[in-house]
Amino acid sequence: MAARSARSKSTRLLYSLCTASISPAPRTSTAALLTGNFNIRYFSAGSAAAARLREEKDTWWKDSLQKLRNIGISAHIDSGKTTLTERVLFYTGRIHEIHEVRGKDGVGAKMDSMDLEREKGITIQSAATYCTWKDYQVNIIDTPGHVDFTIEVERALRVLDGAILVLCSVGGVQSQSITVDRQMRRYEVPRLAFINKLDRMGADPWKVLNQARTKLRHHSAAVQMPIGLEEDFKGLIDLVNMKACYFHGSSGETIVSEDIPADLEALALEKRRELVEAVSEVDDKLAEAFLSDEPILAADLDEAIRRATISRKFVPVFMGSAFKNKGVQPLLDGVLSYLPCPTEVTNQALDQSKDEEKVELSGSPAGPLVALAFKLEEGRFGQLTYLRIYEGVIKKGDFIVNVNTGKKVKVPRLVRMHSNEMEDIQQAHAGQIVAVFGVDCASGDTFTDGSVRYTMTSMSVPEPVMSLAISAVSKDSGGNFSKALNRFQREDPTFRVGLDPESSQTIISGMGELHLDIYVERMKREYKVEATVGKPRVNFRETITQRAEFDYLHKKQSGGQGQYGRVTGFMEPLPPGSGTKFEFDNMLVGQAIPSNFVPAIEKGFKEAANSGSLIGHPVENIRIALTDGAAHTVDSSELAFKLAAIYAFRQCYELCKPVILEPVMLVELKFPSEFQGTVTGDINKRKGMIVGNDQEADDCVITAHVPLNNMFGYSTALRSMTQGKGEFTMEYLEHMQVSQDVQTQLVNAYKATRTGE
Incomplete structure (x- = not known):
């Protein structure tokens, strides 16, 4: 309040200065001065009042932006993101009651506004909210943990200035934690880590901290340590200020700060030294004080952690249990202290006029x-x-x-x-x-x-890996069926809709079974359209393995103007990891083919590459070079050259020894060790390759690369193999060549459907 009154006082003073020094001039309101909606032309170029006014306006905006944080909360499935957001909203006064994620009380978490989210206990859509904590405005985006909805995390991180990476104190760093961390690196987002669920059996925050250092390559250290674990988890020790914090009240809203318990003092000093050492490695100012053996003051350490976090050289680690209402308020303090405001982040745009x-x-x-x-x-x-x-x-x-x-x-x-609620505003x-x-x-x-x-700059949008044939049960609901598909496609860049040219069926493609199931269910609930779906279909690709040359003449005469076009060149595979799916190279010398026909030739080759001759799937990683050709003064046309390119592709494709590529998934399994033999045997049967095998207490954690085509119905199979105790996560890794026997099966099946056998 004092700051606000000082600001308005100085604004009034400036206003009086301005109006006194310039006459006549229209009256300018205080609100206009604050928002900058005034016309500076009334001030003479050398006016000191105008300069002061500009400075006052800039300072006001700077103060406003310094008290703003845009953050996202991301994590692996079931790490407690939505529960944490629910507590944040409660402590900041945005909601007045806490509700749990699965909605057993019929309400559900505030940020899971869809009925489907409340029923399944998962986040499907990222949800935005804002709250106020200690005079700071915090904009929060709660994102899904399931890999099928990875685009929601991707687009949230694209626009955020900072993030909280939530890690489970029992599960540790899991497959989706690695994916989310990779996305944060891609968009250069500074982050805090929050080790959640310290109240659970088997909680070990120090093990998780080591995993973050090894698996995520985080340069990190704890800024807090727990007082007790599992059932005995009572509170936290703040290692920066060296104080113990306890959370009292029915919802942990009252924080009591006390001296550190005597039995934990030595460990707390050791962990604080670890923190100071870690920050000193990446902050020169603190390193100077540390090497000089000067006492490190809390304020100096706080500033050093902020500098190192904003420059993405350090990740401070907080701890707590969102479900048990412990550790959330200190995490909010950490967001204000260590994550950047919008002006501390560098954002670049591309100037289209230059x-x-x-x-x-x-x-x-x-x-x-x-x-x-x-x-x-x-x-x-x-x-x-x-x-x-x-x-x-x-x-x-x-x-x-x-x-x-x-x-x-x-x-x-x-x-x-x-x-899902909104508040009208006049400006932002x-x-x-x-x-x-x-x-x-x-x-x-x-x-x-x-x-x-x-x-x-645009977001990174992953390619869909799975497709389903879908059709409306009732012919009357055709309009709503189209409306739903169009809407879902606009909302979600990873959801695609297409038409199968063979069967004329509508095909929907997405990131996995759950992703497509959710959209089918949403169609039923939101548009009252009952839909039947076919067997899931994997998005195979085709490619070539060797170079071959083509020389094709397309000639057709049927009275009147004919068609004439000759194309000569070669087709070859692109080098691995080139990242380009199709490349066309015009290597023509002279005017063998008029330049106005070259775009039609490229279009023909592109069209032909949409459907390979092995199984009718798109052809990738291919380079086509046009070296020569011939044209006719009368009979050549764009259509003639386009058709020549299509037929040349088909003729040459067989000579390039084509192969089929299939999507391979990175699968992480966690199950009791007693079932290890059965589960690994089943992975081998599914033609999976085990690339990692870790032991965590009584559980076995296996990482494997398995073809998506062999993973349908795996959740049911894993449950029956492990008596319901096993769990797995799966995400797209890459497209890899199928074995010769699988290729033969796929080609024969494709031929059978073509001939109607």
């Missing part, structure tokens, strides 16, 4: 508007588009420009999200995450105020 030259964004509301649409949802009032504002200010009623399409649109409604500035209604766009589009043509 050949995609990189431009560093200031992150200031004073600049031109630059906002990224990172998530779409179908709301009750039309499309709801989530925006992260990187620069400038957006206001209700403003006209904004979609740089990707060039369209100018009006912002009819601007809201802040609290899970750089650093904030908001949503707009009624703005038609695609996920990943960039909006500006029209003064610049900047686009933000």
Whole structure:
């Protein structure tokens, strides 16, 4: 309050200075001064008052942004992300009652707003909210843990400034923890780690900390240590301030700070020294004090941890149990202390008017508007588009420009999200995450105020690995069936819809069985469309293994203008790891083929590569070079050359020794050691390759690479093999060549369907 009154006092003073020194000039409101909605032309260029006013405005925005945090909470399945978010909302006063994830009380966690999420006890869609903690505004995105919904994590991390990586104190660093950490590295997101579930049997935070160092390659150290574990977990010791914290009250809302228990003092000093050493390795200022054997003050250590975390050289590790209401408030303090505000993060845009030259964004509301649409949802009032504002200010009623399409649109409604609830706002500035209604766009589009043509870099979207044939049971529901598929496709870039040219069936593709099951179920609930689905189909690919040459003449004469086109060149496989699926190289010398026909030739080859002759799946990792050809002055046309390219591809493809590629999954299994023989035998039977085998207490943890085609129904098989005690997670690894016998089976099956046997 004192800061606010000082600010308004200085603004009034500036206002009086300005109006006294310039006459006549229109009156300028205090609100306009604060938001910057005033016209600076009334001030003379050398006016000291104008300069002071600009400085005051900049300081005000800076203060506002310094008290803002944009964070995400990510983790492996069942690590307690949503439970943690629920506690954060409770302690910050956003909700007044705590509800559990599975919704046994009929309510469920606030951030799991879909009925399906509450029933299954999993997060399906990332949900955004905001809260206030110690005068700081914290925007939070709670993300799913299941690998099938990995795009939700991907697009959340793309727009966040910091993140909390939640690790289970029993399960430790699991497969999805590694994936999420990789995504955080990709978008250069500073993070804190939170070791959750210290109240559970078998909890061992120090084992998890070591796993984070070895498996995730984190340079990390604990900033807290527990007082007791499992049933005896009572509280935490803050290693920065060397104080013990206990959480009292029905929901752990009262924090009592005491001296460290005598029996834990020696261990606490040892762990604090470990923390100081770890931070000193990456922070020169602290290293100087540490090497000089000076006493390390709490404030100095705090600042050093902040510097090292923001520069992504260090990951501070917090501890607690969200379910037992212990350790959440100190974690919130850690978010304010160690994670960056929007101005401390470097964001770059691509200037489309200067050949995609990189431009560093200031992150200031004073600049031109630059906002990224990172998530779409179908709301009750039309499309709801989530925006992260990187620069400038957006206001209700403003006209904004979609740089990707060039369209100018009006912002009819601007809201802040609290899970599935929304609060109308008049304007939002750089650093904030908001949503707009009624703005038609695609996920990943960039909006500006029209003064610049900047686009933000896109997100990494993984390729779908599984497909299902789907059709509506009732013919009357065809309209809703199409509506649902179109909406889901717009919302989720990993969900694809296509038409099988052979059977004319609608094919949906996604990241796994659960991913597609959820969309079929949502279609039934949200659009009242009962759908029948076929057997899951794996997204195989085809490729070639050797180079071959083609020389094809397409000649057709049937009275009138004929068709004439000759193409000569070669086809070869691209080197492994090139990352390019199809490459066309025009190596023509001279005018053997007029240049206006070359795009039609490329189009023909691309079209032919969409369906290989082995099993009809797309052909990848292929390079086609056009070296020569011939044209006819009358009979040559774009169609003739396109057809020549298609037939040349088919003729040459067989000579290139094509092979089939199948998606191989990285599977992590955890089960009691007594079932090791049975489970490993079954993995071998499924043509899996075991690449890791660890022992954790009485459990065996196996990592294997298994073809997706052999993993259908595995959850049921694993349960029956382990008496219901086994669990597994699976994520896409890469496409690999199938064995010769599998290739023969697949080719024969494809031929049988083609001939209708």
